[in-house]
Structures are given as structure tokens and as C-alpha cells.
Amino acid sequence: MTIDRDGLRAPYQQLADILRERIASGDIPVGRRIPSHHELEAEFDISRNTIKKALDVLKGEGLLETAPGRGLFVKATPPAEG
Amino acid sequence: MTIDRDGLRAPYQQLADILRERIASGDIPVGRRIPSHHELEAEFDISRNTIKKALDVLKGEGLLETAPGRGLFVKATPPAEG
């Protein structure tokens, strides 16, 4: 997966989509740490700020949890519907 | 191509004509991003707002598509045939 800079959807939204899919598919299992800002920056070639924004979206959705000084982890509690 | 400020046709209309021709000729292919306001401003020496107005005309014609905060893109759907 790559970020399409010329796409209609904003880069941070695209990254959020990609990571959301990785979590949903189990590619990044529950309790696992999300790749660091630096790692994502290298993988997708977008700025840290934009990455942070994408991660912020997922945190807002309750998919990720912050561990101060350690990283972001996939939350055990899924946003159950209903 | 240049904009004739003393012409009967308004500057934004002239610019719209020019860009419409570039799209029709394939000079700016489908899916491609339109040159930025700054680029067009430098090329035709008219204000951003006038440029925006010209772009707006093309959007109204269904030639362009908006990407919020990112740019304008040449639409894949042709307005005439179909």
C-alpha cells in the first residue's frame, strides 16, 4: 500500500484507512504495537505530522491506545456496534 | 497563450477557455492535477481569485473535480458523450 498524493482522499485519511484495514484484518493484532511515527514515515514517505494526524483519527475511533514513551497499541476493546 | 485584459471576454472566461482546450487536447490528461493557483498566477499574471473563478467554470462543466485542501483534478467522466 502506498499513499496517493494526487488522489481525491487526503493522505492522512488514506493512511488511516490503511492502518484501520491492517487492524481489522488482524495484520496488526490486538495488543500489538503500531509501527512508530518514524517507521511509518519511512514506509509511506509522508511527514510525521500527517502520520500523527492519521493515528489521531484511529485513536478517536477507539482503535488505538497510547502508552507514554512506548508507543501506540491496538486496543483490545473493539468499537462494538449497537 | 495570454490573457487579454482589454478584450471583450472577461479574463476568467479567457483562462477557462485556455484550460478547457488543454484538457480537451489531452495536454492535461484525465486524473491529472490542474496547475496550482500560484502556477497559473505566474503564467497568466492574474489574481488567484480570477483563476479560481475560471476553475469554477470548468468544475461547473463537469471537467474538474475538487479535492478539499489538495487541488483540482481532471474528471474521468466526459460531459458531452454518454
Next chain:
DNA sequence: CATCATTTGTCCGTATGTATC
């Protein structure tokens, strides 16, 4: 405890693009 490396969070400045008045 001190130091270094890693990682996230926050803020600032700059550039670009759209929308509104």
C-alpha cells in the same frame, strides 16, 4: 542516579488549495 536512544505530544512557521465576503 545519570546518560543515551526511542517514541509520542505539542507548538511554530511555511506553503498550498478551497471557500467566503
Next chain:
DNA sequence: TGATACATACGGACAAATGAT
């Protein structure tokens, strides 16, 4: 046509927390 406000993206700098040494 011009001026302004808002959204998005990039880059840099600094602070706070953690882990290893």
C-alpha cells in the same frame, strides 16, 4: 477583483515518558 478565513501538508524544535546501559 481583492482580501480574508479555513483546511491540509511539510519541516523543525522542544518536552515528557520509557527502556537499556
